[in-house]
Amino acid sequence: MLLVNNPGSWSTVYPPLLHAPWHGWTFTDLIFPAFLWIVGVAMTLSFAKRVEAGGDTGELFRHVLRRSAIIFGLGLLLTAFPFGWLPAHNFSLEKMRIPGVLQRIGLCYLVAGAICLRWRWRGQIAWTAGLLAGYALMLEFIPVPGHGAGRIDEATGSLPWWIDSNLLAGHTWSGAPAPGFDPEGIVSTLAAIATTLLGALAGAVLRGPQPGAVRATRLFGLGAALLLAGALLGLWQPINKNLWTSAFALFMAGWSAVLFAVFYWLIDVRGWRAWATPFVIYGMNAIVIFVGAGLVAKTMGLIAWQNAAGAKVTLKGWIYANGFTPYLSPVNASLAFALAFVGAFLGFGWVLWRKRWFVKV
Numbered sequence: 001m002l003l004v005n006n007p008g009s010w011s012t013v014y015p016p017l018l019h020a021p022w023h024g025w026t027f028t029d030l031i032f033p034a035f036l037w038i039v040g041v042a043m044t045l046s047f048a049k050r051v052e053a054g055g056d057t058g059e060l061f062r063h064v065l066r067r068s069a070i071i072f073g074l075g076l077l078l079t080a081f082p083f084g085w086l087p088a089h090n091f092s093l094e095k096m097r098i099p100g101v102l103q104r105i106g107l108c109y110l111v112a113g114a115i116c117l118r119w120r121w122r123g124q125i126a127w128t129a130g131l132l133a134g135y136a137l138m139l140e141f142i143p144v145p146g147h148g149a150g151r152i153d154e155a156t157g158s159l160p161w162w163i164d165s166n167l168l169a170g171h172t173w174s175g176a177p178a179p180g181f182d183p184e185g186i187v188s189t190l191a192a193i194a195t196t197l198l199g200a201l202a203g204a205v206l207r208g209p210q211p212g213a214v215r216a217t218r219l220f221g222l223g224a225a226l227l228l229a230g231a232l233l234g235l236w237q238p239i240n241k242n243l244w245t246s247a248f249a250l251f252m253a254g255w256s257a258v259l260f261a262v263f264y265w266l267i268d269v270r271g272w273r274a275w276a277t278p279f280v281i282y283g284m285n286a287i288v289i290f291v292g293a294g295l296v297a298k299t300m301g302l303i304a305w306q307n308a309a310g311a312k313v314t315l316k317g318w319i320y321a322n323g324f325t326p327y328l329s330p331v332n333a334s335l336a337f338a339l340a341f342v343g344a345f346l347g348f349g350w351v352l353w354r355k356r357w358f359v360k361v
Helices: 027-052 057-080 101-118 121-141 159-167 189-206 212-233 246-269 274-284 286-302 315-323 330-354
Strands: 304-306 312-314
Touching: 027 057, 027 101, 027 189, 027 246, 057 101, 057 286, 101 121, 101 189, 101 286, 121 159, 121 189, 121 246, 189 212, 189 246, 212 246, 274 286, 274 330, 286 312, 286 315, 286 330, 312 315, 315 330
Parallel strands: none
Antiparallel strands: 304 312
């Protein structure tokens, strides 16, 4: 997320580091669903550990509720920051975006957590299938006033657009494919919850009594089956990150399971761990690094002044223009800036990791 969210210039970015404009997918489209998927995996492992230690489901749900509220609140903080305190920032509660990445994570964690605490794996499968089938049928058959049913060729006219533009009027993302639409909107969160539940089911496979190599193989096979299911469903209702179609949820959960199985086999089964230390550093403080990166990136874009020619210059633009563009081609300079941003927060995370400071929410 840090890499794809912070290029030196949005006008010069390698295509795999951009989201697909509408139908289809890129490497970047994998990142968010993989995060939700691993939330589900971690949830299964954490719940099982707490229950075995004597925790009751009521106490666990209160923990889920509190944590979800904190994550949702952090998302709103990122949206509102710096609250109009910098001259270049206009802040208004009447126009503040309500959905967002952390907000969706909080909601998915809340609902998926409640389902996992109430139902075992068979019930979780039923909920997952119901959410995916229900959402796909909603997109296909619920008519949108003035547009009809099944409009997913563009944002305008789709069911998520109509619901978000009416229920979240004035509070959706200004950079969305159409005014009133939000890629982290209300109805598409149904399929995102299913993504989290697919991770929880993968966590159940990971907790199995079989040897590690067998569990890795089963996870890989599960991922391959989900990839195939997503690709086949995509022939009817295309893979689309903005709409978070059911095909997208299945396909990206498949990639997540396949990649996880490979890393699990390399790191836990084969014991090749040293190379993964940077990922451990990031993972141990994932939320604090993500929030911190968002605050820093936003601040660099808002601190501004006029140069000798009278043009507006931001702190980010000045760093990019003086530290990167003179030495590299435009697209490589943009990538180098993003990599430097990632490296800077790796250094920050390394300090926290060395001091054993792990921020939990």
